[in-house]
């Protein structure tokens with residue numbers, strides 16, 4: 001039976017084992033997928049041991065995505081662009097192939113929602129790992145990206161790095177108030193502390209709002225805030241989570257599972 005695991009620290013909260021179990025049932029594949037706690041000191045050795053024992057693939061989550069990227073022998077284009085890896089596959093010759101399916105997962109979810117139109121104006125909040133992971137696929141989809149970050153220099157440096165991939169710029173709060181956006185994506189880690197980035201309320205009059213964080217009934221701090229500011233269409237990141245997992249599953253098992261049925265089961269189970 002093919003062995004897989006998700007590695008992170010903390011890891012008990014991970015929904016990946018359940019998602020991959022549901023994918024396996026849906027596609028009639030037999031596999032084992034566990035959650036593993038990565039050690040800050042020994043993560044690389046843990047991962048090498050895992051593959052040496054015959055594992056076929058791994059998902060990597062916070063805080064190890066950059067370290068997994070560095071450990072891998074080969075990388076996909078989106079992984080190279082993000083310099084972070086969320087999916088590893090052991091090749092037949094033993095080398096480790098690194099991919100980053102986070103951005104594809106987001107794009108798949110935006111397509112599911114019919115929220116992805118070419119040349120849209122997309123405002124992304126945050127310039128950390130979550131943003132880096134999704135910029136390349138969004139720019140490939142011809143999205144016109146504006147980055148806003150508390151630490152402006154980080155946004156500027158990301159925009160410079162990705163300028164070769166498409167249209168990308170930065171904005172500060174007052175510039176934002178003079179623009180209109182089709183889509184706002186929250187990629188900050190603030191929600192984990194129950195907080196959110198406050199924006200000029202005018203930006204919510206036209207935009208759909210997507211939060212990469214997820215929670216029961218889409219009640220994330222950011223989505224609750226934007227609803228109070230009059231935003232009409234809001235979605236959380238559970239679909240992105242299932243989407244990124246579906247591309248990892250395809251890389252490993254050769255079949256792309258359907259997102260919708262699994263998303264519906266997870267939503268029901270989270271209540």
Ligand code: ATR
Pocket residue numbers: 062125126127128129130131149150151152154187188189190197
């Ligand atoms: P992740 O991998 O989740 O993206 P990260 O790389 O640490 O985590 O990035 C966190 C993002 O949330 C950053 O954009 C960060 O802004 P800074 O670059 O200014 O730190 C943003 N963030 C975290 N706490 C924040 C806060 N209190 N206010 C505004 N932005 C915050």
